[in-house]
Amino acid sequence: MSELVPSIVIVGGGFGGSAAATALRKAPARITLIDRNNYHVFQPLLYQVATATLSPGQISAPIRELLRRQVNTTVLLGEVTGLNTSEHFVLADSRDRQGVQLHYDYLILATGARHSYFGHDDFAKFAPGLKGLGDAEAIRNNVLQAFEQAEAEEDPSRHRELLTFVLVGAGPTGVEMASALAYLVRNTLRSEYRRIDPTSARIVLADAGKRVLATFSEGLSTAAAKRLESLGVEIRLGHAVERVDEDGVLIAGERINSKTVIWTAGVAPSPAGKWLAAETDHAGRVRVQSDLSIPLHPEIFVAGDTASLDQDGKPLPGVAQVAMQQGRYVGKLIRQRLLGKSPPPPFRYFDKGNMAVVGKGFAILQSGRLELSGFVAWLGWALIHLLYLGKQSLRMSVLLQWMWTFLTGSRGSRLILNANEQTPVQTTSSAASNPVSSSPAQQLVAAEK
Amino acid sequence: MSELVPSIVIVGGGFGGSAAATALRKAPARITLIDRNNYHVFQPLLYQVATATLSPGQISAPIRELLRRQVNTTVLLGEVTGLNTSEHFVLADSRDRQGVQLHYDYLILATGARHSYFGHDDFAKFAPGLKGLGDAEAIRNNVLQAFEQAEAEEDPSRHRELLTFVLVGAGPTGVEMASALAYLVRNTLRSEYRRIDPTSARIVLADAGKRVLATFSEGLSTAAAKRLESLGVEIRLGHAVERVDEDGVLIAGERINSKTVIWTAGVAPSPAGKWLAAETDHAGRVRVQSDLSIPLHPEIFVAGDTASLDQDGKPLPGVAQVAMQQGRYVGKLIRQRLLGKSPPPPFRYFDKGNMAVVGKGFAILQSGRLELSGFVAWLGWALIHLLYLGKQSLRMSVLLQWMWTFLTGSRGSRLILNANEQTPVQTTSSAASNPVSSSPAQQLVAAEK
Numbered sequence: 001m002s003e004l005v006p007s008i009v010i011v012g013g014g015f016g017g018s019a020a021a022t023a024l025r026k027a028p029a030r031i032t033l034i035d036r037n038n039y040h041v042f043q044p045l046l047y048q049v050a051t052a053t054l055s056p057g058q059i060s061a062p063i064r065e066l067l068r069r070q071v072n073t074t075v076l077l078g079e080v081t082g083l084n085t086s087e088h089f090v091l092a093d094s095r096d097r098q099g100v101q102l103h104y105d106y107l108i109l110a111t112g113a114r115h116s117y118f119g120h121d122d123f124a125k126f127a128p129g130l131k132g133l134g135d136a137e138a139i140r141n142n143v144l145q146a147f148e149q150a151e152a153e154e155d156p157s158r159h160r161e162l163l164t165f166v167l168v169g170a171g172p173t174g175v176e177m178a179s180a181l182a183y184l185v186r187n188t189l190r191s192e193y194r195r196i197d198p199t200s201a202r203i204v205l206a207d208a209g210k211r212v213l214a215t216f217s218e219g220l221s222t223a224a225a226k227r228l229e230s231l232g233v234e235i236r237l238g239h240a241v242e243r244v245d246e247d248g249v250l251i252a253g254e255r256i257n258s259k260t261v262i263w264t265a266g267v268a269p270s271p272a273g274k275w276l277a278a279e280t281d282h283a284g285r286v287r288v289q290s291d292l293s294i295p296l297h298p299e300i301f302v303a304g305d306t307a308s309l310d311q312d313g314k315p316l317p318g319v320a321q322v323a324m325q326q327g328r329y330v331g332k333l334i335r336q337r338l339l340g341k342s343p344p345p346p347f348r349y350f351d352k353g354n355m356a357v358v359g360k361g362f363a364i365l366q367s368g369r370l371e372l373s374g375f376v377a378w379l380g381w382a383l384i385h386l387l388y389l390g391k392q393s394l395r396m397s398v399l400l401q402w403m404w405t406f407l408t409g410s411r412g413s414r415l416i417l418n419a420n421e422q423t424p425v426q427t428t429s430s431a432a433s434n435p436v437s438s439s440p441a442q443q444l445v446a447a448e449k
Numbered sequence: 450m451s452e453l454v455p456s457i458v459i460v461g462g463g464f465g466g467s468a469a470a471t472a473l474r475k476a477p478a479r480i481t482l483i484d485r486n487n488y489h490v491f492q493p494l495l496y497q498v499a500t501a502t503l504s505p506g507q508i509s510a511p512i513r514e515l516l517r518r519q520v521n522t523t524v525l526l527g528e529v530t531g532l533n534t535s536e537h538f539v540l541a542d543s544r545d546r547q548g549v550q551l552h553y554d555y556l557i558l559a560t561g562a563r564h565s566y567f568g569h570d571d572f573a574k575f576a577p578g579l580k581g582l583g584d585a586e587a588i589r590n591n592v593l594q595a596f597e598q599a600e601a602e603e604d605p606s607r608h609r610e611l612l613t614f615v616l617v618g619a620g621p622t623g624v625e626m627a628s629a630l631a632y633l634v635r636n637t638l639r640s641e642y643r644r645i646d647p648t649s650a651r652i653v654l655a656d657a658g659k660r661v662l663a664t665f666s667e668g669l670s671t672a673a674a675k676r677l678e679s680l681g682v683e684i685r686l687g688h689a690v691e692r693v694d695e696d697g698v699l700i701a702g703e704r705i706n707s708k709t710v711i712w713t714a715g716v717a718p719s720p721a722g723k724w725l726a727a728e729t730d731h732a733g734r735v736r737v738q739s740d741l742s743i744p745l746h747p748e749i750f751v752a753g754d755t756a757s758l759d760q761d762g763k764p765l766p767g768v769a770q771v772a773m774q775q776g777r778y779v780g781k782l783i784r785q786r787l788l789g790k791s792p793p794p795p796f797r798y799f800d801k802g803n804m805a806v807v808g809k810g811f812a813i814l815q816s817g818r819l820e821l822s823g824f825v826a827w828l829g830w831a832l833i834h835l836l837y838l839g840k841q842s843l844r845m846s847v848l849l850q851w852m853w854t855f856l857t858g859s860r861g862s863r864l865i866l867n868a869n870e871q872t873p874v875q876t877t878s879s880a881a882s883n884p885v886s887s888s889p890a891q892q893l894v895a896a897e898k
Contacts, residue, residue: 037864037865038593038597038863038864038865039863039864039865055504055505055506055507055862056504056862056864056866057504057861057862057863057864058504060864061863062641062863062864064641064642065641065859065863068640068641069640071643073643074600074643074644075600075641076597076600076601077594077597077600077601077865078601094597094598094601095594095597095598096598097601097602100601133864133866134866137866144487145526145544148487148525148526148543148544149543149544149545151523151524151525151526152525152526152527152543152546152549153546191517191518192511192513192514192517192524193513194520194522194523195523391859393850393853393857393859393861396849396853397846397849397850397861400845400846400849401842401846404842404845408842410514410840410842412506412842412846413504413505413506414487414488414506414510414511414514415486415487415488415505415506415509415511415582416486416487416488416526417505417582417583417586
């Protein structure tokens with residue numbers, strides 16, 4: 001390759017960025033994909049890491065490995081910090097170097113999204129969200145730790161708040177997390193504690209909207225809600241969460257004491273809009289043109305959760321399917337342009353359908369006019385998720401784990417990693433002020449009957 | 450159970466503590482097992498987590514799950530901080546409470562070991578050891594990050610130190626890590642980088658002794674050394690490491706520049722000796738009597754790496770087999786005593802044999818007069834390790850991963866977790882002082898040919 005070969009920089013190795021890179025496989029260009037992580041993560045199964053069924057390694061693969069046969073592509077680990085659109089370079093920091101410049105002739109921004117706390121950023125501290133592997137491991141640690149703390153706690157009044165889990169947001173992530181938690185306490189954990197009854201755990205799923213899984217049809221939404229209730233999940237609709245603090249949440253004036261609040265609502269895009277100083281929608285996503293480029297910059301494209309595009313008068317949803325199709329489209333468009341061929345027609349999203357799983361052996365599925373709920377939909381869900389898991393070895397490993405968990409209730413990865421390195425959430429004042437106290441209440445073993 | 454039932458506290462859920470708990474399955478007692486982690490880890494395979502073959506979840510299982518059917522046993526997550534041997538209680542901290550007291554009638558200490566830097570504790574910062582899952586993940590991060598940094602680095606003089614890995618200590622851990630690293634660079638990584646050649650990585654295995662795997666026969670030791678050399682591992686024997694710092698190591702006056710030094714030598718026992726104020730051997734292990742109790746305290750037992758016991762004039766080694774047999778012995782002894790039966794004869798270790806794996810498809814095995822090296826020994830190694838992996842589901846999952854890695858070279862868990870949260874090891878001063886510099890040397894992409 002000579003210096004004259006155009007360079008393409010792709011920022012982000014999620015669904016959008018990976019699809020763009022793959023579509024540029026045979027393009028006459030030098031491609032650089034930069035991501036802050038060395039792995040691509042299969043986000044639709046992230047909740048299964050957070051609920052201890054799967055290991056992080058089972059839903060992710062090194063980006064480098066996925067693109068290893070694509071010799072025109074270099075993969076870099078680094079964090080993009082800004083752009084210079086007039087001089088055409090991306091600024092990035094890596095572990096040992098800062099302010100590295102990546103020159104581009106074409107730029108694809110596929111930087112994904114984080115959660116939005118709707119202006120209440122102070123909630124973040126008490127209610128972590130679920131977007132990356134780090135989040136999933138942190139939530140898993142918190143959930144498992146709550147049971148451990150309850151088992152070590154003799155004051156039954158504290159068991160209640162330790163064993164209350166609140167999920168804020170009843171979209172697919174909230175529903176899938178709530179049902180997986182319900183399954184965790186009622187099956188996997190049920191016989192393993194001596195002082196607490198894990199099945200007494202309270203799982204609350206709250207949403208400001210009128211129904212769960214509001215993007216699905218009313219019938220499916222009702223079916224999912226019924227199923228959640230049969231699993232023991234408490235659904236609270238119609239009221240936004242007013243407050244989240246270290247003791248729990250406040251919903252419609254009512255306080256729910258909980259040591260584990262998980263944020264499954266709201267999506268905020270990455271700072272790409274700010275880097276570009278481009279027009280954004282109300283949620284901060286970059287307004288793109290029908291070919292996914294931005295106005296005045298035919299060489300800059302935005303794909304996936306970072307982009308805002310209307311189709312048939314409605315904004316496209318921030319889901320994996322949209323990101324993949326947009327990434328592929330941009331890759332193809334750039335290749336055509338490099339080869340001097342005519343560009344493809346404007347981007348159009350083809351909705352293959354949506355699904356959400358609600359506990360063991362139950363899912364809802366909506367595709368065009370087809371609506372399904374129950375076991376068959378769940379089989380479809382499992383099949384499609386296995387097919388989309390990029391690597392053959394992951395497919396086998398996840399399939400086996402699912403079969404095992406389905407049959408035995410045993411989970412694949414119930415570890416509290418770095419249990420001792422965590423900041424204590426709260427310290428019981430009496431114990432802290434009197435570390436060698438011998439009050440009977442602290443005699444964990446002797447106090448047992 | 451009534452208050453009169455005696456209470457047994459087991460500190461540590463490793464091989465020794467778990468074996469003791471299991472042996473007390475039917476004892477008329479209230480047993481409490483406390484560990485700082487919620488999981489039992491299968492240490493012999495830890496190096497496979499450190500070299501990205503297996504996930505942490507594949508070599509560990511929740512202690513709670515292993516003991517879930519054992520209704521006389523409570524499992525607690527907490528860190529033991531001290532003992533009161535006159536009033537018979539253990540002091541422990543948990544995440545939210547400190548100074549909790551656990552009363553015991555019988556106490557079993559099986560708290561394992563950490564690495565010893567032979568008085569050079571300042572080495573620890575630059576040369577992490579491998580004892581727990583956290584260590585294994587940290588080493589995995591460091592190793593993978595070194596390749597990422599090298600790929601992002603255009604100055605070839607820095608490639609050399611980034612791609613040099615030094616292992617200090619040529620016992621089983623050092624040999625297994627070195628050969629697994631050699632296999633990682635020569636197979637898994639070889640085609641995935643564009644600027645560096647991973648197969649050019651230099652792997653140095655250093656030991657102060659005269660041969661690798663000194664606990665094996667001379668013939669097996671030579672076979673292992675030959676095999677290591679054929680894998681490209683550089684062996685340096687006969688000189689202790691004089692210095693470890695951020696730039697590498699100093700051995701016999703020669704400096705080896707390396708960004709990744711791993712400590713695989715030296716074992717230091719847990720602070721149990723201090724808690725007990727008991728007699729210890731030169732390595733700090735608690736001297737136990739022939740029934741594994743300590744002098745003057747027939748109710749306190751020490752098992753595994755924390756205990757020091759001679760057999761036939763030689764100290765027992767700190768290996769999993771010894772810990773398991775000692776744990777089982779102590780459990781049985783206490784049960785007999787509770788049932789008013791005669792105690793078992795003094796503890797005697799039965800050595801079933803030892804093995805070490807040296808890369809793909811090669812191991813050495815020594816059992817009594819039997820000595821084996823090569824593929825058959827490796828099959829034996831794989832079989833025995835699978836059998837001893839406590840859980841059925843782990844066995845299946847590890848077996849499949851090994852088969853997959855054997856056939857394709859692809860690893861199961863090549864993730865750099867929290868890549869951005871790590872403290873930068875070093876900052877190139879020019880880049881740091883000039884974060885928006887546009888010096889050609891920093892133009893990662895433009896500078897490529």
